[in-house]
Amino acid sequence: MAARIEKVVTSGTFELDGGSWGVENNVWIIGDDEECIVLDPGHELMPILDGLAERALLAIVCTHAHNDHIDVAAELSRATGAPIWVHPAEQPLWEMTYPDRVPDAELAHGQVFEVGGVELTVLHTPGHSPGACCLHAPELGALFSGDTLFNGGPGATGRSFSDFGTIIDSITSQLLVLPEGTVVHTGHGDDTTIGAEKPHRQRWVDEHED
Numbered sequence: 648m649a650a651r652i653e654k655v656v657t658s659g660t661f662e663l664d665g666g667s668w669g670v671e672n673n674v675w676i677i678g679d680d681e682e683c684i685v686l687d688p689g690h691e692l693m694p695i696l697d698g699l700a701e702r703a704l705l706a707i708v709c710t711h712a713h714n715d716h717i718d719v720a721a722e723l724s725r726a727t728g729a730p731i732w733v734h735p736a737e738q739p740l741w742e743m744t745y746p747d748r749v750p751d752a753e754l755a756h757g758q759v760f761e762v763g764g765v766e767l768t769v770l771h772t773p774g775h776s777p778g779a780c781c782l783h784a785p786e787l788g789a790l791f792s793g794d795t796l797f798n799g800g801p802g803a804t805g806r807s808f809s810d811f812g813t814i815i816d817s818i819t820s821q822l823l824v825l826p827e828g829t830v831v832h833t834g835h836g837d838d839t840t841i842g843a844e845k846p847h848r849q850r851w852v853d854e855h856e857d
């Protein structure tokens with residue numbers, strides 16, 4: 648059975664810099680009938696466990712450590728035994744949600760996960776946060792972009808640990824160079840493609856206000 652991509656949408660709040668915002672998050676499950684990987688388990692454990700069904704969970708990968716992408720990661724790890732992977736530059740953000748629980752393993756640029764017969768390559772794409780990462784699955788024609796690239800432009804860079812110039816550099820050098828047909832599965836909201844976003848890069852820069 649070929650690998651497939653499933654989305655679970657969960658609801659909760661994003662909290663940073665003393666603010667709190669209601670958000671829906673896309674939790675991605677990638678794998679086949681035997682095994683899978685979960686990206687960004689936020690807000691609600693049960694719908695994610697339902698999505699796994701009886702499959703082996705190989706890894707819990709967090710594209711970054713904002714609370715809405717990680718806040719059921721520890722529960723999911725306890726329930727399944729799967730290790731949590733986070734880029735080490737996310738440690739200051741991680742500690743805001745988990746002061747007493749460190750991640751199990753460190754994501755690194757170029758690292759490859761294998762699941763269900765396909766490869767997922769880690770791209771370190773800082774800007775939305777220092778250790779933000781995307782996962783590229785060329786055999787699936789898919790990019791999992793976390794909060795780095797959305798349908799409509801770059802992720803937010805207005806709060807702590809973010810930087811607009813850095814996210815533009817990451818998107819330009821690592822994401823817009825991917826095949827234009829690559830489907831971008833985002834951390835919030837609808838999918839897009841590299842080809843749909845690429846023509847708008849200069850406008851994002853021109854319209855940005857610090």
Ligand SMILES: [Fe+2]
Pocket residue numbers: 711713775794
């Ligand atoms: Fe985020």
